[in-house]
Amino acid sequence: MTEARFDVLAIGNAIVDVLAPCDDAFLAEERVDKGAMTLIDTARATELYARMGPAREISGGSAANTCAGLAALGSKAAFIGQVANDQLGEVFAHDIRAAGIHFDVAPREGDPPTARCLILVTPDGQRTMNTFLGASQHLPASAIDANLIASAKVLYLEGYLWDPDDPRAAMKGAIKAARDAGREVAFTLSDAFLLDRHGDDFRALIDGGQIDILFANEVELLGLTGAASFDEGVAMLAPKLPVLVATRSEKGAVAISGGQTASVPAEPVAKVVDTTGAGDSFAAGFLHGHVNGASLAECLTMGAIAAAEVISHYGARPEADLKELVAVRFG
Amino acid sequence: MTEARFDVLAIGNAIVDVLAPCDDAFLAEERVDKGAMTLIDTARATELYARMGPAREISGGSAANTCAGLAALGSKAAFIGQVANDQLGEVFAHDIRAAGIHFDVAPREGDPPTARCLILVTPDGQRTMNTFLGASQHLPASAIDANLIASAKVLYLEGYLWDPDDPRAAMKGAIKAARDAGREVAFTLSDAFLLDRHGDDFRALIDGGQIDILFANEVELLGLTGAASFDEGVAMLAPKLPVLVATRSEKGAVAISGGQTASVPAEPVAKVVDTTGAGDSFAAGFLHGHVNGASLAECLTMGAIAAAEVISHYGARPEADLKELVAVRFG
Numbered sequence A, B: 001m002t003e004a005r006f007d008v009l010a011i012g013n014a015i016v017d018v019l020a021p022c023d024d025a026f027l028a029e030e031r032v033d034k035g036a037m038t039l040i041d042t043a044r045a046t047e048l049y050a051r052m053g054p055a056r057e058i059s060g061g062s063a064a065n066t067c068a069g070l071a072a073l074g075s076k077a078a079f080i081g082q083v084a085n086d087q088l089g090e091v092f093a094h095d096i097r098a099a100g101i102h103f104d105v106a107p108r109e110g111d112p113p114t115a116r117c118l119i120l121v122t123p124d125g126q127r128t129m130n131t132f133l134g135a136s137q138h139l140p141a142s143a144i145d146a147n148l149i150a151s152a153k154v155l156y157l158e159g160y161l162w163d164p165d166d167p168r169a170a171m172k173g174a175i176k177a178a179r180d181a182g183r184e185v186a187f188t189l190s191d192a193f194l195l196d197r198h199g200d201d202f203r204a205l206i207d208g209g210q211i212d213i214l215f216a217n218e219v220e221l222l223g224l225t226g227a228a229s230f231d232e233g234v235a236m237l238a239p240k241l242p243v244l245v246a247t248r249s250e251k252g253a254v255a256i257s258g259g260q261t262a263s264v265p266a267e268p269v270a271k272v273v274d275t276t277g278a279g280d281s282f283a284a285g286f287l288h289g290h291v292n293g294a295s296l297a298e299c300l301t302m303g304a305i306a307a308a309e310v311i312s313h314y315g316a317r318p319e320a321d322l323k324e325l326v327a328v329r330f331g
Helices: A024-030 A042-051 A062-073 A087-098 A134-138 A146-150 A165-180 A194-207 A218-225 A230-240 A278-291 A296-310 A322-330 B024-030 B042-051 B062-073 B087-098 B134-138 B146-150 B165-180 B194-207 B218-225 B230-240 B278-291 B296-310 B322-330
Strands: A006-011 A015-021 A037-039 A056-059 A077-080 A115-121 A127-132 A152-158 A184-188 A213-217 A243-247 A253-257 A260-264 B006-011 B015-021 B037-039 B056-059 B077-080 B115-121 B127-132 B152-158 B184-188 B213-217 B243-247 B253-257 B260-264
Touching: A006 A062, A006 A146, A006 A165, A006 A278, A015 A087, A024 A042, A024 A115, A042 A115, A042 A127, A056 A087, A062 A077, A062 A087, A062 A152, A062 A278, A062 A296, A062 A322, A087 B087, A115 A134, A134 A165, A146 A152, A146 A165, A152 A165, A152 A278, A165 A184, A165 A194, A184 A278, A194 A218, A194 A230, A213 A218, A213 A278, A218 A230, A218 A243, A230 A243, A230 A253, A243 A278, A243 A296, A253 A296, A260 A296, A278 A296, A278 A322, A296 A322, B006 B062, B006 B146, B006 B165, B006 B278, B015 B087, B024 B042, B024 B115, B042 B115, B042 B127, B056 B087, B062 B077, B062 B087, B062 B152, B062 B278, B062 B296, B062 B322, B115 B134, B134 B165, B146 B152, B146 B165, B152 B165, B152 B278, B165 B184, B165 B194, B184 B278, B194 B218, B194 B230, B213 B218, B213 B278, B218 B230, B218 B243, B230 B243, B230 B253, B243 B278, B243 B296, B253 B296, B260 B296, B278 B296, B278 B322, B296 B322
Parallel strands: A006 A077, A006 A152, A015 A115, A037 A127, A152 A184, A184 A213, A213 A243, B006 B077, B006 B152, B015 B115, B037 B127, B152 B184, B184 B213, B213 B243
Antiparallel strands: A015 A056, A056 B056, A115 A127, A243 A253, A253 A260, B015 B056, B115 B127, B243 B253, B253 B260
16 A cells, blocks of 8 residues: 555535524524525525525535645645536635645536535524535546545545435445555544435445444434434444444544544533534544544544534634644643 | 605625635735735736635625625615626625615626625734725616615715726716715725825815715825824814714724814724724714714714624624614613
8 A cells, every 4th residue: 555645535515605694583484404404406595595694605515624624733635526617616616725625626517506505503503504516416426536535544425425316326436446445434424314315325334344434423323323322322333333433512522443432522612603514623633633643532632622613613614723722732 | 855765875896805814924925015905807816816725705895894884783775886697796796685785786797707805814803905896897877876876865985986997987976966966975085095096086076075974094094185194184184074084993083073073992802803894884883873863972983883893703794783782882
């Protein structure tokens, strides 16, 4: 195995977030599931956008956010995702490259436009996502560069990729390329509602030994395993995975690997402003520790630090100096 | 004179801000005047964008920001400005309408694209603006709706409109429409560098009695009058204007009207994050007081409160509840 050029290569939907505050009554009127990710079509996107408040646009996309966190921590990251040749596509490509992340998927010509996620942020900081996948759903298998995958220590995939047909199909090839090259495959379940649509696929991947590192939050863990409690779910899943990382928002996180268990509390946050990207950033911190040979507990702490930073402000990518925040803790 | 439908009708460049942090060394390398507004062409916009860091997009434009402040305070505002029929144009139009501001200028087809301002924010919170005017410079005289102007108590114009040819020409008609309808004309000098290009025009407007309310910061005041000190500049200008509002950043602001003088200190701010829109918000607060018959001192205080809010976060439009912030002070 040649030396890795990248620490992590992530594949995900290439999305620009459109974030606006709203109250809980607005979510009720719009009949959206608070805290969830709902796919929307062009008509619904137009209608919801017209009704939501003044917004700000910040590049997002779950795995892309994880790349931004990794880069901010000093890891070498690369990203594969599909934008259109339009202004939001330029914004996404600019932001990911400006963060120091390798990104060379050519923009797609014509309709549909670049993906956007209309994110409604309630006063409690909770984010509710309405995703118009646009060009992102047309990520072709040809964009899955096996050489690029082989050049990264870890291949990181977001569960959201299983919604659109082309990327879902392409992911099988990506996982095979990573395994053939002797690289690790990390996977995040992304959203509990995905389990209704793709739970069997995810369970087959895990049972088939295709996943080395699994990220799941509490609701996803229960949905995936059918367990009655967090602890039961962890006990069911852990034996099937080299590394299981289970997050519980303000209750902290647990990681299990090779019979060892570590846990951390959530980092204190002065005010939870916007939880968008919390899980993405947690994964970034954990993976940064992992590729640098940190202990399980250290990996979790890095995850918790990165998550706390990102929920302290609007937008799913780091604004503070993450490297410094981690250095302060680890000396 | 019929009852006014709007408190303020503002005309300005319709711009989406692209904000990114940078250090002072970057400004030096890029040879931009720190704190100023520099006009840039397509080539320079492409080059500078490629070199600046990950950014966020938030609707801006000086007079449009003032409308957003006015609307947040509870005043009825309308805006005239030109966007293109593209994604950033949709963003601008959405944000201004979602703020409750009347805006019905049709987007312009074809090139150039919607205006954007590449804003570099240094650690001291100072903003340095690089403006690509795009479609905004093609605001046609036909967009200056005399009936709309007559329906607002105050016509508010930004000095920035004097840079592009079409809007500059259109402004004469706008001022005439307001004066013919017996409405007040408010004007902001916008940027000291504009005085090199349009100082004679601005002085002619003031000397000709076309301006009722003038907003100027200290540097603009000195540039306009040639005075050696702030006090001298105020003394020279005040007799020519029904209302003069002179701002001095952290040193507060002064207003003179009908021989009366009022002054306020700057509002305390926990941390100056981004000064973009400070002057725009100050004007919003002042004008909100003015159209509601507040005293000079009260108008200044509302301006100071609105300015303090906007410099406490990234972006030039209010995020906190300005109405509440003002209510707390005035009971």
